[in-house]
Amino acid sequence: MPRLLPRHFYDQDARALAPALLNKILSNADGRQGRIVEVEAYCGAEDAAAHSYRGPTPRTAVMFGPPGQLYVYFVYGLHWAANVVAGGLPGSAVLIRALEPVSDIEVLRKARPGISRPTLIASGPGRLTKAMGITGDDNRTDLSSPSARIQLWDDGVDPPSRPVQSRRVGITRAADEPWRWHVEGNAHVSHRSARQKKE
DNA sequence: GTTTCGATTGTG
DNA sequence: ACAATCGAAACC
Numbered sequence: 001m002p003r004l005l006p007r008h009f010y011d012q013d014a015r016a017l018a019p020a021l022l023n024k025i026l027s028n029a030d031g032r033q034g035r036i037v038e039v040e041a042y043c044g045a046e047d048a049a050a051h052s053y054r055g056p057t058p059r060t061a062v063m064f065g066p067p068g069q070l071y072v073y074f075v076y077g078l079h080w081a082a083n084v085v086a087g088g089l090p091g092s093a094v095l096i097r098a099l100e101p102v103s104d105i106e107v108l109r110k111a112r113p114g115i116s117r118p119t120l121i122a123s124g125p126g127r128l129t130k131a132m133g134i135t136g137d138d139n140r141t142d143l144s145s146p147s148a149r150i151q152l153w154d155d156g157v158d159p160p161s162r163p164v165q166s167r168r169v170g171i172t173r174a175a176d177e178p179w180r181w182h183v184e185g186n187a188h189v190s191h192r193s194a195r196q197k198k199e
Numbered sequence: 200g201t202t203t204c205g206a207t208t209g210t211g
Numbered sequence: 212a213c214a215a216t217c218g219a220a221a222c223c
Binding site: 040073 | 205208
């Protein structure tokens with residue numbers, strides 16, 4: 001029996017929350033669901049790669065708010081990316097980097113026109129928001145609210161006891177911090193070259 | 200007010 | 212390997 005993740009679940013350091021989010025289910029109220037298979041932690045003022053590094057701005061204000069809210073940002077003039085605000089250090093969050101489609105797979109596929117291979121439906125931060133229909137309108141969503149359009153669920157599948165840990169993808173500052181985790185061997189993990197790399 | 204460049208992706 | 216595409220935020 002799936003249960004909505006409670007508010008207090010999010011109140012922990014991003015580097016603990018990130019691997020704990022592996023295998024959790026991200027849902028859209030229209031029935032779309034995906035299992036989180038890849039995440040990255042961003043750690044506020046301690047992390048030069050974090051949007052929140054230099055303190056709150058209009059865009060990053062949500063990162064300094066209560067844990068468990070969605071931080072959605074627009075990047076490269078093209079893509080949306082979704083993060084879960086963490087507790088601990090102010091300005092911390094977990095970037096969701098890849099989902100394994102769970103349901104309704106036909107709807108997920110239709111949200112990604114031109115994609116044939118199932119492993120390309122939601123394997124990347126921009127791809128998964130497109131597949132799930134997440135945009136700036138969903139910024140600040142309270143993921144633990146029973147009435148939220150976007151939610152996070154525990155369906156009984158535990159996080160991997162030994163997640164693969166590696167360096168984060170696509171950043172230039174603080175690039176050596178090993179704050180990326182993924183489900184070993186999962187075909188929906190993004191960034192093929194970094195998929196195996198243990199660090 | 201102006202400029203830079205990005206927590207990426209799809210195509211070549 | 213590289214263009215697409217635009218807004219946030221750094222800088223003047």
